[in-house]
Amino acid sequence: MKNQYRKILFLTGAGISAESGLATFRSENGLWNNHRVEDVATIDAYYKNPDYVHDFYNNMKPELWNAKPNPAHLAITRLQKEYPAEINIVTQNVDTLHEKAGSKNIYHIHGQINQAVCMNCRHVLETWGDVSSETICENCQVQGMMKPNIVFFGENLLYMDKVEDLLRTSDLFVSVGTSGVVFPAASFVQTAKYYGADTVELNLEATSNNFYFDKHIMGKAGTTLPKFVEELLSDIKNS
Ligand code: NAD
Numbered sequence: 067m068k069n070q071y072r073k074i075l076f077l078t079g080a081g082i083s084a085e086s087g088l089a090t091f092r093s094e095n096g097l098w099n100n101h102r103v104e105d106v107a108t109i110d111a112y113y114k115n116p117d118y119v120h121d122f123y124n125n126m127k128p129e130l131w132n133a134k135p136n137p138a139h140l141a142i143t144r145l146q147k148e149y150p151a152e153i154n155i156v157t158q159n160v161d162t163l164h165e166k167a168g169s170k171n172i173y174h175i176h177g178q179i180n181q182a183v184c185m186n187c188r189h190v191l192e193t194w195g196d197v198s199s200e201t202i203c204e205n206c207q208v209q210g211m212m213k214p215n216i217v218f219f220g221e222n223l224l225y226m227d228k229v230e231d232l233l234r235t236s237d238l239f240v241s242v243g244t245s246g247v248v249f250p251a252a253s254f255v256q257t258a259k260y261y262g263a264d265t266v267e268l269n270l271e272a273t274s275n276n277f278y279f280d281k282h283i284m285g286k287a288g289t290t291l292p293k294f295v296e297e298l299l300s301d302i303k304n305s
Pocket of ligand 1: 078079080081082083084085088089090158159160161176242243244245246247248268269270271273285286287288
């Protein structure tokens with residue numbers, strides 16, 4: 067591990083938002099808000115029954131609207147303000163807690179709860195209100211083509227060109243609260259390592275990606291991440 071980095075990339079997953087009260091996917095019962103993943107997070111499920119899927123995400127909005135960032139989100143913002151490097155955040159989360167924490171350079175590769183995308187013209191609608199198969203696209207005026215801007219299993223991730231570039235050019239890769247089983251995000255550490263980055267994992271437990279991380283910091287991100295950020299900041303002061 068170095069004393070100073072010039073470009074830092076955070077990969078965040080559901081674990082960083084757990085202490086804000088948002089359930090993770092693979093928590094004990096393996097369900098997301100009591101629904102099976104196949105019923106609410108696949109493109110086939112959406113085509114079969116769009117309003118069932120819309121309702122699932124509409125019902126999630128109030129909880130995510132009300133959620134507050136925790137010390138882990140705030141620690142990244144602090145680093146972005148105080149550390150002299152380019153710092154990017156690639157998140158698998160559909161919540162907006164990084165934004166609420168005041169962070170910048172955020173790439174939601176799995177989409178965002180507060181957006182819908184028109185499958186006719188690709189226009190992205192920003193809304194915390196309900197979306198349904200009745201919704202008319204404000205851009206192309208076609209009805210019934212607005213899909214939650216959530217990347218379902220069976221769809222391509224967003225911002226992948228940018229992510230590839232960040233993985234090749236960052237010299238520190240920090241994974242926070244992600245189980246390392248959802249691909250391709252699970253392979254990001256391998257790419258970052260291949261291109262020479264130091265790699266650190268913060269999670270409750272070591273994940274199956276063990277091999278590619280130089281350092282594991284175990285515990286709750288709300289405690290471990292502020293401490294890790296403090297250490298990065300003191301390393302540059304002392305170097
Ligand atoms: P995951 O649920 O598969 O894994 C979460 C990981 O976080 C686990 O390894 C767990 O050990 C760890 N964890 C739990 N609490 C933690 C804490 N306090 N501190 C540190 N680590 C903690 O999540 P994933 O790998 O990110 O993938 C799940 C997918 O589900 C994502 O793609 C995302 O789109 C979606 N999802 C999003 C949200 C959200 O937006 N907040 C919530 C649930 C699921």
